[in-house]
Amino acid sequence: MRNLSARVRGAPDRLLRDVSLSVAPGEVRGLVGESGAGKSMIGKAVLGILPRAVEVLSGEILLEGTDLLRLAPADRRRRIGATCALIPQDPLTALNPSRRIGPQMTDRLIDILGWSRTKAQDRARDLLAEVQITDPDRVLRQYPHELSGGMRQRVLIAAAFAAEPKLIVADEPTTALDVTVQKEVLRLIAGMQARHGTALLFVTHDLGVVSKVCQSLTVLYGGLVVENTTLRDFFPAPAHPYARALLAATPKYTDPGSSLVPVPQAVLDGVQAQVVAADRGWRNG
């Protein structure tokens, strides 16, 4: 993704300010920032599901060299369907309550990728087994309400990998879960990603999570990328003061009892000034 800017139609300010980031094949990139920073917006832009009210002003979204924004809507839709997938945030609302699990996992394979029904079903069964669901055949016949929250999240993860996508966007996939389940699901996603070698854009506000699953990360503030780096460079010493403060504000996963340090006001003022400067450049340019 290069220099992507977007705003709410008719609004004076941009939601995304020249965002550039890339995810290499096999790479897990964390996308962090406070709530409202525009993390989900980036994920939605990639998947072509931006809200109606939001328009893309400039920039490009390159998927294997093709700019998605240049494709005709129907082509873009199919291209994204065939090569990208979403692991949604809330497993309770992300499965259609009136359809069985099986068709919800296989519909894309059959309708978009043109697989045969049996092939798609075998694939769904294998994947359910891979996410450690003990009785895949039964689950495929069940309705979402018959499964627990953790089970549904597994189903969604399996479904995301079903079409062997090039890129998966995971939008805070653990936020809605119990703390006990969270770790397990995280391990599951990481494991699946490693086995399948999929590029993964991992949206979260939790640096602790990033440190566990990602190789690189992008820090976002107010729709502006303040840091784009690898995990190895980031954790000892983030380059940007805001990222440093954010790291300090994150409870250590090794030491949950340690006290939280809020992001200092001076740092916030500094990054806000940077946003304003970026906007000035945009207006004049």
Added chain:
Amino acid sequence: MADGRGQVRRRLGLRLWLSAGWLTLLLLAALLAPWISPKDPLAQDLFLARLPPFWMDGTEPGYWLGTDSLGRDVLSRILHGARVAMTVALVAGTLTCVIGAALGLLAGFLRGWVDMVISRLIDIWMAFPPVLFSILLIAVIGPGLGAIILAIVVIDWTRFARVVRAEAMAQGAMDYVASAQVAGRGRTGTMLVEVLPNVLPLIVVLLTLEMGIAVIVEAILSFVNLSISTDDPTWGGMIAEGRTSVHQAWWVLVFPLITLFLTVLSFSQLGEGLKDRFDPVLR
């Protein structure tokens, strides 16, 4: 976005004013009918039967909207018909509203056996085909303005009772009613002072809708020839007559129909408009 929203609001306002304007016009027509009618609405003249409206050939001066098969002036009959329509709308609408809302309020707020009885009654009423019920009632009570009003009240009180009961129950469950009771007001006092003002906007909206319904019911009863005496001009009676001669003199059907259509539409648009005005209260 903001602009579009503003436009919608303005259009709603326009609809509100158009409806109110038409209804005011009708009210004036009803009040002044004897003085502004160009002809006597009852005067028959078989030599002037089925005259077409003014823009067509073969008309007589003064008969703007033509005459029916007995040679009576259509415009004058519509104007006089407005008297019955408006009376029924205002009186029957208000009475239905007061009685229905009172019963709904009682059921929703007092609960217990009162609610049991009223709810059962509502169930029973819902199992009646309303038009048949009203025709039956008129057959029993006999024709006449009072009978029509009574029939409307008897049939339609459930419209108010149902909605007001549900709303009173919802409001009664809220904190402020409990706190009012703690503050030492009696049950009846609480009901009147705390709950009534909150369901009032809803009641007003239902009332305007009911007025439109009352006009229709009167027209339906006139149509099946069970309304007030056959001489008095009513829109429903005119429509019934126009229906039989629609192939020879369409205007006898069309003009009262347009009047009735606009009136019913106006009442309901008025209700809708008021609902939008009360929006913050109704959510």
Added chain:
Amino acid sequence: MQLFRAVILRLLTTAVTLSGVAVIVFVVIRVVPGNPIAMMLPPGATDEDVARLTALYGLDKSIFRQFLIWAGGVLQGDFGTSITTRQPVLGLVLGRLPATLELSVMALVIATVIGGFAALTGTRLRGTRSEAAIDVANGMALSVPDFLWGLVLILLFGVLWPVFHISGRVTPSIDLPFTTNFYLIESLVRLRPDLWWDIVSHMLLPALALAIPLAAIIGQVLKQSLKETMHLDYVTLSRTKGYSETHVITREALPNAVLPALTLVGVQFTFLIGGTVIIERLFSYEGLGNMAIDAVINRDLPLIQGIVILFAVIFTGVNLIVDLAYAALNPRLRHG
């Protein structure tokens, strides 16, 4: 066990409602002034004749006794004898029922198609002028009752552009070779397109008049329900799979949006059936409603009772069916 109790409770309240209806009609119509017996006898009949007939119809007993006798008969399937035609009420009423049922169901189908189409189109085109236009048309259709739509349709398609029939159920000169009164269905079963079209062209306008307000309600409720559903995550997820907006609306959102709309539409369908009374009158359609109005005008007490009870049974039956359909369509309840 819980289900069993719910069913019993439901049947009990239904029984109470139906008895209530019976009692009310019974009492109301016996206050009718004018002696129906005197009306059916030729002029010059003696008081003795009147008394004999009155006794024959049981009208000389107290209201309470009459009710017990009538209720006893009803429980054995005997709804009494019509005063005007002197035929069993049950037979008369069941003879007309098919006409009204066909009309109501046809209206329901039309309303569902139009309303569903309006809701789906409105959702598909949300945020555009077309959506606003659909909303305005919906509001109009909703504000004006079936009776007026019937008159408008008579003017438009009966007079101005006479393509459909505006009175009767079938062209009188046609000799129907049917054994049942389900004309529409039987004409299909017997593969008689000529008869079928004649019947349809008689039914279409009254059915449309009944359907317009219901279509508006379906359109409104379903669209609102769709709007809420379209925000849910599984709809978004389906979009990322590569499906078109139309597919997303009809396959993912619609099945879940139908359910909340269903209960309301059920109640509205009973209103539609109630509307057949005046619409049948307006279009001189030989159904139950038309018969009911004649019965009232002729003071045919047993017939009125029978028809009102039948309507009440239909209404409560429709509500029951809707509740069952709701349970059957809801996977949560199905596998509870």
